[in-house]
Amino acid sequence: MIGLAGITKRYGAHTALDRVDLDIQPATTTALIGPSGCGKSTLLRVILGLIEPDSGSVSIEGRGLASWDRRELRRRFGYAIQSGGLFPHLTARQNIELPAMAHHVPLDARRIAQLAELTHMDPELLDRFPAELSGGQRHRVALVRALVLDPDILLLDEPLGALDPMVRADLQHDLRALFDELNKTVVLVTHDLAEAAYLAPRDILLLREGRIVQRGPFAELRERPADAFVTRFIEAQTGRVAALVGAGP
Amino acid sequence: MIRWLLALLVAGACCAQDRVVVGSKSFTESAILGYMLVALAEDAGAEAELKTFPGSSVAFAALRAGEIVAYPEYTGTLKRELLAEQGLVSDAELRAALAELGLAMSEPIGFNNTYAIGVTRETAERLGLATIGDLADHPELRLAFSNEFMNRGDGWPGLRDTYALPNPARGIEHALSYPALEQGQIDATDLYSTDAQIAAMDLAVLEDDLGYFPRYDAVVLYRLDLGDAHPPVLASMLRLGGAIEEDRMRSYNERAELGGPEDEGRVPPAQVAADAVNELFDLGAEAETRSLASRVMLRTRQHLVLVGVSMAVAIGVALPLGILAARSHAFASPVLGVTGILQTIPALALLVLLIGPLGIGAPTAIVALLLYSLLPIVRNTHAGLTGIPGDLIESADAIGLAGLDRLRRVELPLALPTILAGIKTAAVINVGTATLGGFISAGGYGQPIFTGITQNNFALILEGALPAAAMAVAVQLAFDGLERLVVPRGLRL
Numbered sequence A: 001m002i003g004l005a006g007i008t009k010r011y012g013a014h015t016a017l018d019r020v021d022l023d024i025q026p027a028t029t030t031a032l033i034g035p036s037g038c039g040k041s042t043l044l045r046v047i048l049g050l051i052e053p054d055s056g057s058v059s060i061e062g063r064g065l066a067s068w069d070r071r072e073l074r075r076r077f078g079y080a081i082q083s084g085g086l087f088p089h090l091t092a093r094q095n096i097e098l099p100a101m102a103h104h105v106p107l108d109a110r111r112i113a114q115l116a117e118l119t120h121m122d123p124e125l126l127d128r129f130p131a132e133l134s135g136g137q138r139h140r141v142a143l144v145r146a147l148v149l150d151p152d153i154l155l156l157d158e159p160l161g162a163l164d165p166m167v168r169a170d171l172q173h174d175l176r177a178l179f180d181e182l183n184k185t186v187v188l189v190t191h192d193l194a195e196a197a198y199l200a201p202r203d204i205l206l207l208r209e210g211r212i213v214q215r216g217p218f219a220e221l222r223e224r225p226a227d228a229f230v231t232r233f234i235e236a237q238t239g240r241v242a243a244l245v246g247a248g249p
Numbered sequence B: 001m002i003r004w005l006l007a008l009l010v011a012g013a014c015c016a017q018d019r020v021v022v023g024s025k026s027f028t029e030s031a032i033l034g035y036m037l038v039a040l041a042e043d044a045g046a047e048a049e050l051k052t053f054p055g056s057s058v059a060f061a062a063l064r065a066g067e068i069v070a071y072p073e074y075t076g077t078l079k080r081e082l083l084a085e086q087g088l089v090s091d092a093e094l095r096a097a098l099a100e101l102g103l104a105m106s107e108p109i110g111f112n113n114t115y116a117i118g119v120t121r122e123t124a125e126r127l128g129l130a131t132i133g134d135l136a137d138h139p140e141l142r143l144a145f146s147n148e149f150m151n152r153g154d155g156w157p158g159l160r161d162t163y164a165l166p167n168p169a170r171g172i173e174h175a176l177s178y179p180a181l182e183q184g185q186i187d188a189t190d191l192y193s194t195d196a197q198i199a200a201m202d203l204a205v206l207e208d209d210l211g212y213f214p215r216y217d218a219v220v221l222y223r224l225d226l227g228d229a230h231p232p233v234l235a236s237m238l239r240l241g242g243a244i245e246e247d248r249m250r251s252y253n254e255r256a257e258l259g260g261p262e263d264e265g266r267v268p269p270a271q272v273a274a275d276a277v278n279e280l281f282d283l284g285a286e287a288e289t290r291s292l293a294s295r296v297m298l299r300t301r302q303h304l305v306l307v308g309v310s311m312a313v314a315i316g317v318a319l320p321l322g323i324l325a326a327r328s329h330a331f332a333s334p335v336l337g338v339t340g341i342l343q344t345i346p347a348l349a350l351l352v353l354l355i356g357p358l359g360i361g362a363p364t365a366i367v368a369l370l371l372y373s374l375l376p377i378v379r380n381t382h383a384g385l386t387g388i389p390g391d392l393i394e395s396a397d398a399i400g401l402a403g404l405d406r407l408r409r410v411e412l413p414l415a416l417p418t419i420l421a422g423i424k425t426a427a428v429i430n431v432g433t434a435t436l437g438g439f440i441s442a443g444g445y446g447q448p449i450f451t452g453i454t455q456n457n458f459a460l461i462l463e464g465a466l467p468a469a470a471m472a473v474a475v476q477l478a479f480d481g482l483e484r485l486v487v488p489r490g491l492r493l
Helices: A040-048 A070-076 A092-102 A109-118 A123-127 A135-147 A165-182 A193-199 A218-223 A228-238 A240-245 B002-013 B028-043 B056-065 B075-082 B091-100 B121-127 B132-137 B147-151 B156-163 B174-182 B196-200 B224-229 B231-240 B246-257 B269-281 B292-327 B329-344 B347-358 B362-386 B390-399 B403-440 B446-454 B458-486
Strands: A002-011 A014-024 A029-033 A055-060 A077-080 A153-157 A185-190 A204-208 A211-216 B019-025 B047-053 B070-074 B103-105 B115-120 B143-146 B169-172 B188-192 B203-206 B218-223
Touching: A002 A040, A014 A040, A014 A211, A029 A040, A029 A193, A040 A153, A040 A185, A070 A077, A077 A135, A077 B390, A092 A109, A092 A123, A092 A135, A092 B390, A092 B403, A109 A123, A109 A135, A135 A153, A135 A165, A165 A193, A185 A193, A193 A218, A193 A228, A204 A218, A204 A228, A211 A218, A211 A228, A218 A228, B019 B028, B019 B056, B028 B047, B028 B070, B028 B231, B028 B246, B028 B269, B047 B056, B056 B070, B056 B075, B056 B218, B070 B075, B075 B091, B091 B103, B115 B121, B115 B174, B121 B203, B132 B156, B132 B203, B143 B147, B143 B174, B147 B156, B147 B169, B169 B174, B174 B188, B174 B446, B188 B203, B196 B203, B196 B246, B218 B224, B218 B231, B224 B231, B246 B269, B292 B329, B292 B362, B292 B403, B292 B446, B292 B458, B329 B362, B347 B362, B347 B403, B362 B403, B390 B403, B403 B446, B403 B458, B446 B458
Parallel strands: A029 A185, A029 A204, A077 A153, A153 A185, B019 B047, B019 B070, B143 B169, B143 B188
Antiparallel strands: A002 A014, A002 A055, A204 A211, B070 B218, B103 B218, B115 B188, B115 B203
């Protein structure tokens, strides 16, 4: 459904993506993971068409990106980023309505109420401005906005970054339930292995310096790491608590 | 609002057919003569109005352009300054030269207001100064001349060469030279021989022993077509020929600048003129005496037109420019560069530059003000739009908002506080700068300020300066209120 072939993107001397080939099947959840600067966010933006690659091609549903009407393509994607990307001058409701306005699609209040329920968002928050919402609440609003036009593909860039751990755990739980229920194609970027393993247990892509180092279910990465880097990356994250505070009593 | 302002402007700029506009220069004597011409024109049944000009060249240009039909001038100024390149000597030559320009002058009004160089009595006696040539023996003496005198063909450059004066000289506003003389900040300055201050301050007038200064016979300078259009008006004005001898003119000046006898206090030039025509020609003229409130009201309206129209056009031009500059790097540097350069031109210089192509009056001031207001608005629009965080722009893009939709729904609302701040800055500066409009007869609060300076009348200066300051504060407060009204609440949290 999403196909990338030979994608290369450079910023000056820095190569953000280096000849990346990738296929993502419909109705699957894929996590892009890797250390900072490995190119995972860039990859997401290339899929969305926000960034033009220097070489290589992107296809959505078998058609090259260039052959798509840009607006039509936008309608098929729901996109949410780390800080939520909410517009501060609009209330939560106006933020959610904006994609519908952009595409001249009628939107009734029931749809918003339905999505609020689905994302466990308190409907009373709808008339608040982003500045009046907590971090977790903003993420839920951003999620509703990404879902409002019922897109085929959900692209989430560090959707739970910068949240405190308790809120994050709640949202992780809700997100997974949501992915299971909606059965959409989801590509999410995270730097947290546990989150990737929890939300996308069957398809994790580990990137390093613009290349895909290993792709597979979490168990495969852990048990059959492709190289020493994968081992180190997994150990660094799974052994984090033990390494910092020692083993339990 | 804009339509209302434009309507006001049009009403102000246009003039009815049965009206004549008379000119004068802004100093006291010329103002009195100008008001006398107005009274004489009205006596002939016309509706007349006085327009004041900052100097000879603009008044002369206005006369040639037909903005005014007549104004008081001096033969010396015409021969040595306004038509200097023709090398005119006799009055007959002058009349012939004027006729070629479609102009004519009356018989001399009756007094010779020549230039003179004056020092304090104390300086004259201490250094034994009697003639202008004596100044050469004392190069330490500080000379300061009116700005017009500094640059005139019959002014300082010729005087310096004729008498081989080594003394340095600088320009000073004429009305300020008297207190400067009194306080010893300068030693010598240019005077008019009918100057009321000569007697009042007991100044010593240095003899022009080389006969450098020509005669400056006051005349009524007028357009020849005035005789065709309004013969009775011209005939009435020409009655001024031979009517005022030197002592009489000096007493008029004295009454306006220093106050009349018996502690009468300073009398407005319009009143001095009305009394003068009544006495000389047995008319029943009354000075148009507006109350302070109605004067301030009139100028407030004029000032609001200057500020309102220039701001409205400036916003209309600057907003799109700022948006284009934010959209395209290639466009940004020339736009910000050119508007930035406009801003560095001193406001007064910009006004004078525009007099060339546009003449004097409110439209010129409005163009200058609008050019001056561009930069704060363009710069803030550009800064507001380019300062929007990248993730918000990206979100808008990802949602599918593009082009005008994105501009209208996301970018402009987010940039609005910055854009409004730019407009506010421009408007407050504009209110202050618009007072310079007084320099080119554009009306508004600058008129009393400018006239007050040239007539050494502090109260008149305050009559313009205080309301101007009040308007600047009001504009500031109005924008603060507008900000609360139009900036989305979410941006103020």
